[in-house]
Amino acid sequence: MLNAAPISLVATYAYVNPVVAVLLGWLILAEPITPAILIGGAVVVAGVALVVSAERRGSPLPPQERAAA
Numbered sequence: 001m002l003n004a005a006p007i008s009l010v011a012t013y014a015y016v017n018p019v020v021a022v023l024l025g026w027l028i029l030a031e032p033i034t035p036a037i038l039i040g041g042a043v044v045v046a047g048v049a050l051v052v053s054a055e056r057r058g059s060p061l062p063p064q065e066r067a068a069a
Contacts, residue, residue: 009055012048
């Protein structure tokens with residue numbers, strides 16, 4: 001599946017992983033979550049949402065045809 005996904009969409013996983021790690025640290029290890037952490041996480045999630053929505057609104061062509069165009 002990753003070979004058919006746009007690189008910008010695949011790269012969003014690198015941004016989401018730290019947010020998940022912070023949430024797991026809070027859930028499992030009772031690490032504190034400060035307002036700054038919440039704001040930073042919200043910015044990351046909003047950025048990823050923008051990238052994903054832009055990819056969905058992008059070219060209707062399959063990846064193979066987009067590469068040829």
